[in-house]
Amino acid sequence: MLSKNNLETPIIIGHRGASGYAPENTLSAFEKARNLDIKWVEFDVVLTSDFIPVLLHDTTIDRTTNGLGSILQYSFDQLQVFDAGSWFAPAFKGERIPSLATVLTFLRKNNLFAVIEIKALKNNEKQVATKTMEIIEKYWPDYQDKVIVSSFSYAVLKVVRQLLKEVKIGLGVEKWQPNILDQAQQINAYSVHINQQILKQKYIHFAQAKGFKVYAYTVNEKNRARQLLNWQIDGMFSDYPDKILPLCK
Secondary structure, eight states: OOOOOOOOOOOEEEEETTTSSSSSHHHHHHHHHHTTTEEEEEEEEOOOOTTOOOOSSBBBBTSEEEEEEEEGGGHHHTTTTTSTTTTTGGGGTTTOOBBHHHHHHHHHHHHHHHEEEEEEOOOHHHHHHHHHHHHHHHHHOOOOTTTTEEOHHHHHHHHHHHHOOOEEEEEEEESSEEEEEEHHHHOOOOOOOETTTTOOOHHHHHHHTTEEEEEEHHHHHHHHHHHHHHTTTSEEEEEEEEHHGGGGG
């Protein structure tokens, strides 16, 4: 199925890797996505106490490791003692919270593409954006057509745009607001990433008419995926990307 505004096959992005099959935001999740022939993966980036970008969705390590507390309490080395896999399944015991540098090295080696979502904690928008972009430039210098940097924080994306004029930016949209596309234009965004629970066909058409790609998160049901494809969506994030990908062909 083709999107009217660009005549390209919609892309399917492994949400936090192939997180329906492996612990989210870990190397195992990206390895699983690769084995499923998924070319795009999404993951979340936060800063440790010693300003190392690492992969974690939450503000704390409670849910996805055997540790407790805010990510801001720990240095990168301190985080490495925690198990980030057993919570998902015993087979993943010993998985660690990976650094962004390690993940980008893996993705580049395996010719995978990435949506990198930057999460700001306690007013560290400038720090987390700056450190993340430094790592991207160092470990993935040919990122231009292979990376989308996203965030739900407009402040983060403003810093990203100031640092790299050519990087593709995706603005996260949890709730639709009348000025959301104006914000996207102000930072010269490439795409808007909209919560599929609130997504309407008219929102897709509004955004595409202004030149933005529209990606929906997180789509795990085939019927919903088919509906979004009929609405000419440009892409979808999924925990089970292998189940959604065949619908696009």
